[in-house]
Amino acid sequence: MASRHTKSHLALAALAAIGSSGLATAPTLASAAGKVPGKYVAGDFHNHTTCSDGSISMQKLVNKATTQGDGTFGLDWFVQAGHGGSGNRNCTLTEDQTLSTPVYPVTPQGPTTTWQNTTPPVQPKGLVSGTAPNQVMWRWQSIQEFQYPLIEYLNAFKNLPLFLGIESVVAGHEHASMSVITGQIPLSLDTATLPTAPNYNLNGSRYTPLGSASSLAQWEYCFDRNDVDTSRGNTTVGSASGNNWTCVVPGSANEADASWNATAQKLIPTGSGLGSGLGTKGHLKTLEAMKWMVANHPNGSYYVPAHLERAGPFNPDSNNGFNVEHLRNFNNAAPNVAFGFETQPGHGASSDRGEYAVLRNGFVGSATNVDSVGGTTYGGTGVYGAQVGGVWDALLGEGRNYWFFASSDWHNRGSFGPDDRRTTQDFLPGEYQRNYTMVRNGSDKLRPQGIVDGLRTGNNFAASGQLIDRLAFVACASYPGPAAKSNAAVEAIAVAAATHNTDTDVAGCATMGEKLKVRPGAEIVVSIVVRDPAGTNFSPYAFPNPSLLQIGVNQPINAPVLDHIDLVRGMVGGYRTPGAADYAGEWPRNTAWLRADGTTADLSVVPAAAKNTSAMVVKTFSGSAVTPWAAVQSGVDNTTFLKMTYRIPAVAASQYVRLRGSNLPASVPFETDASGNPLADVYTNASNPARLRIPCTTVQTTVIPAGAPYTGTAIDGCPAHLPTVTIPASGNTPAYTGKAVAFDVAAWSDLWFYSNPIYVEVSGSTTVAGVR
Amino acid sequence: MLPAHAHEYYVPTLRISHPWCRATPAGAPNAVVCITFDEVRAADRLVWVETPVATSAELFDGTVARPVDFAIASGRDTELGEAGTVLRLTGLTQALQLGRSYPLRLVFAQGGEVAATLDVAYASLR
Numbered sequence: 001m002a003s004r005h006t007k008s009h010l011a012l013a014a015l016a017a018i019g020s021s022g023l024a025t026a027p028t029l030a031s032a033a034g035k036v037p038g039k040y041v042a043g044d045f046h047n048h049t050t051c052s053d054g055s056i057s058m059q060k061l062v063n064k065a066t067t068q069g070d071g072t073f074g075l076d077w078f079v080q081a082g083h084g085g086s087g088n089r090n091c092t093l094t095e096d097q098t099l100s101t102p103v104y105p106v107t108p109q110g111p112t113t114t115w116q117n118t119t120p121p122v123q124p125k126g127l128v129s130g131t132a133p134n135q136v137m138w139r140w141q142s143i144q145e146f147q148y149p150l151i152e153y154l155n156a157f158k159n160l161p162l163f164l165g166i167e168s169v170v171a172g173h174e175h176a177s178m179s180v181i182t183g184q185i186p187l188s189l190d191t192a193t194l195p196t197a198p199n200y201n202l203n204g205s206r207y208t209p210l211g212s213a214s215s216l217a218q219w220e221y222c223f224d225r226n227d228v229d230t231s232r233g234n235t236t237v238g239s240a241s242g243n244n245w246t247c248v249v250p251g252s253a254n255e256a257d258a259s260w261n262a263t264a265q266k267l268i269p270t271g272s273g274l275g276s277g278l279g280t281k282g283h284l285k286t287l288e289a290m291k292w293m294v295a296n297h298p299n300g301s302y303y304v305p306a307h308l309e310r311a312g313p314f315n316p317d318s319n320n321g322f323n324v325e326h327l328r329n330f331n332n333a334a335p336n337v338a339f340g341f342e343t344q345p346g347h348g349a350s351s352d353r354g355e356y357a358v359l360r361n362g363f364v365g366s367a368t369n370v371d372s373v374g375g376t377t378y379g380g381t382g383v384y385g386a387q388v389g390g391v392w393d394a395l396l397g398e399g400r401n402y403w404f405f406a407s408s409d410w411h412n413r414g415s416f417g418p419d420d421r422r423t424t425q426d427f428l429p430g431e432y433q434r435n436y437t438m439v440r441n442g443s444d445k446l447r448p449q450g451i452v453d454g455l456r457t458g459n460n461f462a463a464s465g466q467l468i469d470r471l472a473f474v475a476c477a478s479y480p481g482p483a484a485k486s487n488a489a490v491e492a493i494a495v496a497a498a499t500h501n502t503d504t505d506v507a508g509c510a511t512m513g514e515k516l517k518v519r520p521g522a523e524i525v526v527s528i529v530v531r532d533p534a535g536t537n538f539s540p541y542a543f544p545n546p547s548l549l550q551i552g553v554n555q556p557i558n559a560p561v562l563d564h565i566d567l568v569r570g571m572v573g574g575y576r577t578p579g580a581a582d583y584a585g586e587w588p589r590n591t592a593w594l595r596a597d598g599t600t601a602d603l604s605v606v607p608a609a610a611k612n613t614s615a616m617v618v619k620t621f622s623g624s625a626v627t628p629w630a631a632v633q634s635g636v637d638n639t640t641f642l643k644m645t646y647r648i649p650a651v652a653a654s655q656y657v658r659l660r661g662s663n664l665p666a667s668v669p670f671e672t673d674a675s676g677n678p679l680a681d682v683y684t685n686a687s688n689p690a691r692l693r694i695p696c697t698t699v700q701t702t703v704i705p706a707g708a709p710y711t712g713t714a715i716d717g718c719p720a721h722l723p724t725v726t727i728p729a730s731g732n733t734p735a736y737t738g739k740a741v742a743f744d745v746a747a748w749s750d751l752w753f754y755s756n757p758i759y760v761e762v763s764g765s766t767t768v769a770g771v772r
Numbered sequence: 773m774l775p776a777h778a779h780e781y782y783v784p785t786l787r788i789s790h791p792w793c794r795a796t797p798a799g800a801p802n803a804v805v806c807i808t809f810d811e812v813r814a815a816d817r818l819v820w821v822e823t824p825v826a827t828s829a830e831l832f833d834g835t836v837a838r839p840v841d842f843a844i845a846s847g848r849d850t851e852l853g854e855a856g857t858v859l860r861l862t863g864l865t866q867a868l869q870l871g872r873s874y875p876l877r878l879v880f881a882q883g884g885e886v887a888a889t890l891d892v893a894y895a896s897l898r
Binding site for chain 2: 053055056089110112113114272273351355360361362363364366367368369411412413414415416417418425687
């Protein structure tokens, strides 16, 4: 199954009152007033080219991510985002003729050519760093002068919603995916006549854009931790020729701040080592970055901490990770900007999934390294999002608008080339993880503003391995008497939404990122409709899923089947107060959480700030449950959807519901526990072969010639790059010597989706303040 | 000479930033590995380098090769680059192709070992 969204605009008709169980044709949906029509569109906002530390050009990456075809992944929208700081390679030089465009034709030089080695040479501006011909270019310059012109040109040339972001190196922390879209992709581009040849009179760029990414570039100069340029975005330090940026934030200390650098006109926190306070100073600078976005680009920005568990807990004296209080601080400072996190990281095929690892991080003040928070990922998701009742539920339990996102974090394919379908490092954007975002563009094309608005609303779900490609998640209020709603009625709303790839617009109902206001005693009717697409996904492996083979289930890796959906419910207790005992708290460190044997502690060791013990799975839906989900045929394209409903009785307090689902049942050895929670991914992380535990026994007979990339989709057995190990005997299971599940096979075998929440605000109970 | 901020690795004594090398043509026996050591909290020595794509590693000053034993002073950044004394993988088992990455195990006398990744970040000079 190559998931291909149709982009047809839908005419919505009157709602049919009653659906039915079993196979049935879905009714069409009435359009109520209020919401601009929209659809769920798949995208990625965190990925790298050679202008950062990626391995391919912008043109190749855009092609891989957005083209529909073999070896490309057909995303509906795409934000190209590399690290902040500096870099010395020219990512606008593409690899080969197939990627040529009239304005950016292929040249003899490829995307690892340095700026100064480019023909003709491109000279970096600002503070000189490095030596010719390998001097680095600050990212504000490469974004403003080179990457933005190219992305605008590609946007228009390909008629695709492309724009720029940054994976910022965060002061006080690690990384965050962000953008300022002001100036990017102007409306005038719609009717512009593109040039048909390069303009060689420009300084290395080939195209004069109609818009600009100067606001994004300014943000990068001002606030990225790795941008230590002091030129104010000018030709040289001390010159007045150029951008002349100043990074003042209204209402802040600015020049009076001890970290203020007068030459650079920005905060540059200094200090190192124990007692330096570098991490704290950095966090305060990052809050200034939020405030700057709020003041200058309140509706055109987003800020989403990336792989936020990876660098360990927060360190007041260095730059490590994020604790829950930092996420609260961000959301408090900028609720319309800092509205979520990438707790499902990229690097999905790495030897440490997500690049989360035990003892990964240096940590000032500690004699030993510290783990990534949680030690590893859990079914590919960090502990903050994966642990029911953990950090994400703590934030949702306050009623915050803080949403779950995923990303590819594409850099390279490890020991394979970029065109190979195998990987020991990263997946390409759209290949494995997808964000499906509700973008309300009506009959207009997709634009950056609509995409950012969609992300901000939280009407978004993330799925790996194309486990699902449609979701309608609806909650409606039901009261005794004439206002009662039947399961069938609410299901019909959800079926209509899912089959039309849109959401609901019905009074008395809400969907992801929204809140349902109800009176005490209301019954909440929660309906879920998903599509587990038929056919194969983008995995190149056609052999039986080795994780499932452990329990006697023979299912091709590239044709996953949704096993179950969990409905998680948590109570809302209101925003916590900064400085209160339950506002701040570090997740248990190292073996206090992830033990040496791969098991974990429980929420009893987690501080109050970082947990919400009211959160729990209240219902599991599957095809084999006592009340199984039911199949329904779409009236739009005749594909099969699954529908299910749960009633929450007599609500008395504000709460939320959210979903997760997997292809793996409960109690899959080394994958899921008896409750269906994902186990630590240490058992499939090749960095420690002694800990690998899942045999991969299907013998490969597919012939893959050495030296050429494998571009097919039907490898019939465990590939050569899987480690060969000896797994000790355990219980009745004899010792095993042979290939073990790791790298991309591990990721393709272990699939999850996560929805964002629906809030229920009960009058007289806690206000869900984060959602209007 | 580093691409924009990239992968960092840690031992308790220091940080290792983005090991990289150039692509090698088929049949090339050696590859120079570039690494920056910074945030050095205590003096240390790089004493072992291992990767599946080479049979061994050595330090080479242009004339003489010697085993890997590289001093890293406390309190300042130290770089192994493409000039002067270089860190060289020898006995390459395959061509190192542009855009790929390979496991690189580094061992430090004080800090212990770390599993890093070697990025083939630039085309060959020839």
